[in-house]
Amino acid sequence: MKVKYIINGKEEEYEIHPGEVLLDVLRRNGHSEIKGNCYLGTCGACTVLIDGEPHTSCTILAAKVNGKHITTIKGIGDLNNPHPLQKAFVDVGAVQCGFCTPGTILSAYALLKKNPNPTDEDIKKALDGNLCRCTGYVQQVEAVKFAVKLLKEGKDE
């Protein structure tokens, strides 16, 4: 069957099998920026935004989200124009191996859209589903706080 998504603002059409999960469809079609392969929604590395909400793409049937807006890490910034969250993760030292980073940043991005002034507890709650074995999370939480600051400074300018 065919599905259409608007991925990072661009319409894409894919041929899929009905039983396939979104992660496999997107990776097969070149979206290698989405990581993860637990297929239980437990590690969070495959997090993407579907209509702005973070979801683990390994547990969502590709057919089910036909027609939806999907945002991957490439949809929020790039090497030349990183999003303040991407910049903050780099500056604060929140990226070690970087395998969980895209999913984690997307969870934080969804949080800040809804809540531009999160508390530490809000941040920890939002990132709770994104497992990281390298950082011990402290610098990730600091990075989200730093991004909040960067976003505010950006608005003041």
Add this chain to the structure above:
Amino acid sequence: MSNFKSIGKDTKKIDALSLATGQPMFVDDVSFPNTLQIKLLYSPHAHAIIEDIDTSEAEKYPGVKMVLTYKNTPHIPHTTAGQGWPEPSPYDTWMFNEKVKFVGDRVAAVAAETEEQATEALKLIKVKYKVLPAILDPEESMKEGAPIIHDEPWITGAYDPKKNLAAHIDIRVGDIEKGFKESDVVVEETFETQYAQHTPIEPHVTITYLDEYGRLVIRTSTQVPFHVRRIVAQALQIPVQKIRVIKPRIGGGFGTKQEIILEEICSFVTLKTGRPARILYTREEEFISARTRHPFKVKVKIGAKKDGMLHAISLYALSNTGAYGTHGLTVASNAGSKTLPLYNKAENVEFISDIVYTNMPVAGAYRGYGATQGYAALEQAIDMVAEKLGMDPWELRKKNHIKAGETSPIFRALGEGREGVTQYIQSCALDELLEKGAKEIGWFEKYGRPKRNGSKVRGVGMSMHMQGSGIPLIDMGAATLKMNEDGSFNLLYGGTDIGTGLDTVAAQIVAETLGIKPEQVIVYASDTDLTPFDVGAYASSGTFVSGGAVLKAALKVREQILEVAREKFGEPDSKDYILENGKVISPKSGKSITLSEIAYDTLYVKNQHQIGATGSFVSPYSPPPFAVHFVEIEVDEETGEIKPIKYVAAVDCGVPINPNLVKGQIIGALVNGIGYALTEEYHFTPSGRMTNPNFMDYKIPSTRDLPEIKVILAETYEPTGPYGAKSVAEININGPIPAIGNALHDALGIRLHRSPYTPERVLEAIRKSKEKKLEPVDPE
């Protein structure tokens, strides 16, 4: 320190932005046309002989290209442990064997056009097993009449395979019996640590293909690219020359990728079919078939004098290496060699270890590498000695720890599977760590005064640690540096950054040495065709060994640059030139020249040559980093739940070349350690199958499990390390089990002798201690 321009600075991790923006950097982010997908069949039995295996139906399944079993693959005894050569681990493994030795051992592999086809074809393989009695308890393994796990005649390098002994260690210093007799108090306790896994978020993955010259290229998630090349060459009996191993970015390792477990299968398929091949472990396969932490049972006996001086320490470590002996000897060695020198005041010391085979998952290298298991026992026993002496355990540690200028006979007696190397400690800030850490946690106000709030009780605990920096006289790293027209440099080195930030540290070392910015160093690492050798990422060797090699290369290049400058300036004897801001400056004459000018001149104009050099580093030293951990916990007597409230890690890693990266290493390790202390463990059926191979049932810490964490760096200068640095990667995983265990004792007066400290175990210990209190008082 203050004079450094690049060292000690929070240089941004050079790959961080690319990773944070989702560039295709990992093994599986790049795909090759016509790739065959490989899936593996695993033994459902803990111990069995394959009497018959019929692959004919699987071979006929659509899309299947080949099926691999012991019948059509080479029978070359080797070890999967990626270690230096000659290897300290036994040659007890074939690629596929007709005898399977644990639930999860490989039986066959299918290579097909798609993963689905490979998975379906696996189901068509008919295997007739003759099930053998299995050993699932390490203590059963050594008993007379126990089934022999490695009864094949070809096994070499194991201590006594007929007794299921993969390795054995027996080290004695002084007179241990006399030592205990002369002691005023003696504590003897046994502590057990459990099966656990590294769980990097990126599982093992390998892609192989033939290049345009027919050479085999292995793109793989490894910590040891050069060992991969050597071991694949051995296992497949092909020349090293025919193989290129490429390590792209790696999604975490922590020791599990110090193994060759997919590369040889993938390579075999590519060599036989001429096509690219790929294996990607699922999370379940990662749990059941990759490597684990060796579970230990440690009997610790400590004798001390009334004044609090330790006099005798005996450690007996029973290590369960599982079905194969990979890292068995060396992990067990480290349980002694990385712990006992810390208490060098004890004159009588013994370390004895049996490393036994069982029909259980295969253990391997895991951050901490035996020291974690050793400290779990030793650091709780130290608290128990203090209790018997009526002394503050902080005071006991302060009296007995090793100091700068001192040594321990253990350094020489116990190396990595062989005799070690004498070490004198040159930098040690333990006293400062003890002081600052105690102040931060409020030790003297809180210790011995548990605070109760309803059913919740708070207590504090501590532990003290050392590790090493690489393996002395064994670990070697090399680096090549060459100059470009714009004064930038290519650094080609074998150092293996698996997420730690080593490539960034390497750039900072070059920048400091040559007076440039780290951004002017283009780092390319860990490609066996293009970079010089390095043993890889293990043994806390990155900064010390690989970084040491980078420094040596940079110093040679610096001398070449100065030579050109002297000639340019007409000052042949000058020795006081300064390299800064991309220039060579002569302070006396005031002359200066940019590195770019030197590069253009030497590449194009006069006496043309490539400014560049290779440096190799191997050291007789392995300077230990030191750490003191303090934790305050809250334990709920009704639920048994332990909640760490505040965790203080006071660490001496020498000069922190990049404090931000150092902080990440410390916190990452200790949070992993908290998981090991509180939740992480393998559960098994009575027949040896793991029942919780997923992140729902195997709980690793997430953001909401975090205590308040405070890192304190007590900076020393280690003269044997690059710019004063020692290692930091492993040491901080060793603290949580003993520190939390000691805090639990402070809170409730109970002590668990087996980790993890789950609510069930805590409640059981509370129940037992209450029963004990109800018993009539012993008239003695």
